[in-house]
Amino acid sequence: MSWSKHERGGAEGAGGPRGYHHGNLKEALLRAALELIAQKGPAGFTFAEAARWAGVSPAAPYRHFRDRDELLANVALRGFERFEVVLKRAWDDGRPDALAALDRLGKAYMEFARTEPAYYSAMFEAGIPLSTSAELREAGERAFAVLRGAAEKLCAQMPAAKRPPALMVALHIWSLSHGVASLFGRGDAARRTLPMSAEELLEAGVLVYLRGLGLSAAGDRPPG
Amino acid sequence: MSWSKHERGGAEGAGGPRGYHHGNLKEALLRAALELIAQKGPAGFTFAEAARWAGVSPAAPYRHFRDRDELLANVALRGFERFEVVLKRAWDDGRPDALAALDRLGKAYMEFARTEPAYYSAMFEAGIPLSTSAELREAGERAFAVLRGAAEKLCAQMPAAKRPPALMVALHIWSLSHGVASLFGRGDAARRTLPMSAEELLEAGVLVYLRGLGLSAAGDRPPG
DNA sequence: CGGCTAATGTAAAAGCCATTAACATGAGCT
DNA sequence: AGCTCATGTTAATGGCTTTTACATTAGCCG
Known part of the structure; x- marks a missing residue:
């Protein structure tokens, strides 16, 4: 089992990533989106803020979702x-x-x-x-x-x-x-x-x- | 009846305003918004595009609506x-x-x-x-x-x-x-x-x- | 008519967002 | 150890929102 990678991000809450790679960004983005939609509605949710919430740069999400709509x-x-x-x-x-x-x-x-x-x-x-x-x-x-x-x-x-x-x-x-x-x-x-x-x-x-x-x-x- | 002013914008479609003042911008914006929402949904509608559609600058709508949500x-x-x-x-x-x-x-x-x-x-x-x-x-x-x-x-x-x-x-x-x-x-x-x-x-x-x-x-x- | 004033527009700027391109890091395999 | 690809970053473009300072003009008052 690849502990050193997959333990991270999965249960870490908003603690933030440690190294260059997040480890579980897709999951973190989905959760961030859920939280943001709950707070401000589907219209208020922004891709950039989800990235921020996950502790990565605004461009990182594009490695996992084609665009905002796909998320x-x-x-x-x-x-x-x-x-x-x-x-x-x-x-x-x-x-x-x-x-x-x-x-x-x-x-x-x-x-x-x-x-x-x-x-x-x-x-x-x-x-x-x-x-x-x-x-x-x-x-x-x-x-x-x-x-x-x-x-x-x-x-x-x-x-x-x-x-x-x-x-x-x-x-x-x-x-x-x-x-x-x-x-x-x-x-x-x-x-x-x-x-x-x-x-x-x-x-x-x-x-x-x-x-x-x-x-x-x-x-x-x-x-x- | 004040023809010279109110005839404009009311039934002019997308013809555009003539002078510095539009004459019926509030109405034109409401209609533009309606059209844009019909085309792209309430989320896709933008304040700036409604202004463009009405032939005015992006700041003009703020004279009639506090913000996008009020429109x-x-x-x-x-x-x-x-x-x-x-x-x-x-x-x-x-x-x-x-x-x-x-x-x-x-x-x-x-x-x-x-x-x-x-x-x-x-x-x-x-x-x-x-x-x-x-x-x-x-x-x-x-x-x-x-x-x-x-x-x-x-x-x-x-x-x-x-x-x-x-x-x-x-x-x-x-x-x-x-x-x-x-x-x-x-x-x-x-x-x-x-x-x-x-x-x-x-x-x-x-x-x-x-x-x-x-x-x-x-x-x-x-x-x- | 001539001028005042408030309503209505414009221009420019700041700040945020989406999206892309070029580049950097390092995880996992051989 | 070294290669390669997945995953991130930085920087740049272009659009949107909103504000501020300025411009125009409509309507009114003398």
Whole structure:
């Protein structure tokens, strides 16, 4: 194992590099970007400041990312990967039943948006075209696939005659989740004062929606 | 009427100013910003280029806007005002009945997002804190008030016992609309290939949701 | 009409950022 | 030990933002 090189930068925080070579600059830049995006939004983040944060010259990042956008795209990529993990864990293959699991899924969605606003905005609000890289698109697809799988399990337990297309259900739930997260999910600036938390709002909305689909177990009274 | 001054800049397109003074620079800058945001997104838009587009020096805009963000906020403000008009017209006080009017409202929402992407992104995706100015916040409230009024009319025609809070309904519909618009509503880059248009997706989602609320007239079969 | 003043523009400069090109260092392999 | 390539640095270019000092002129007042 090559200790002398790889131990550095990996767990060193903002300590800074020792020698001429940083040792783990790519990773350090990704982390710096994440931190800066969290502080000032995807627009406020600058390549040069990430370099500074990592303790290298402004030109160094170009050895690892073609340009600023590619770094942003890499943050988004990593975000989608983490998002998929989080959603998968919450869904847990629909155990113990699809409705309980879907409820966890919604909470996990909102929690991700709330606790990882930098990832979330890089993924959805930074204006990165998904066509940037196949990897990015596929990571996005995999995250969405979790939602889609959940929709399929839900639809499967409905009588075939009144069964809606699972893809449509997945898109509806995703849209509602993203809308709530995007409009009300983050702590500070753009928030409107709500009579309920974003999590509750989403949960209530999904319940109403599912009832509309005919899932009788889903909240038989209107929430309020 | 002061022809000699005000005719200029107002309808002159990119013709450029004639004398030392532009005559209607503020308006020209707002329009330039709108055009540039439409082309390159709120992040790609630059103050200097708007000035160039209006035919003035890079410092001139500072006579009308404190900084770049204030210009952006003014675009968003104007966007909310237009949005309110569009939504109000579509809602038309709920004529001939609330469901038909709500359907028009959803279509108008999506059409605004689609045909005025620059306004839409300035309003919702540019990261402008609503606290920027009271005017901005109030304009946003007025636009939302249309949705809220629609939700109230819908709820009013439900039996009081199973009547959900109108505010919650408005927030749900808004979130779903914004989610659909934001994820699938704009033409080119970030779009995913869908089995249906964004308008259809939203309409179907709202119908399911309303059915979940117990509005029996709302789509008695699951859409597909 | 003639002149004052405030509004509106311009020019120039400082400071930051992105990006590139030429050069430097040293890690890892042979 | 020496080679070579990955990884950094320095320096330079060009653009953007914002400020300061100065220029022009529109509108008003006598």
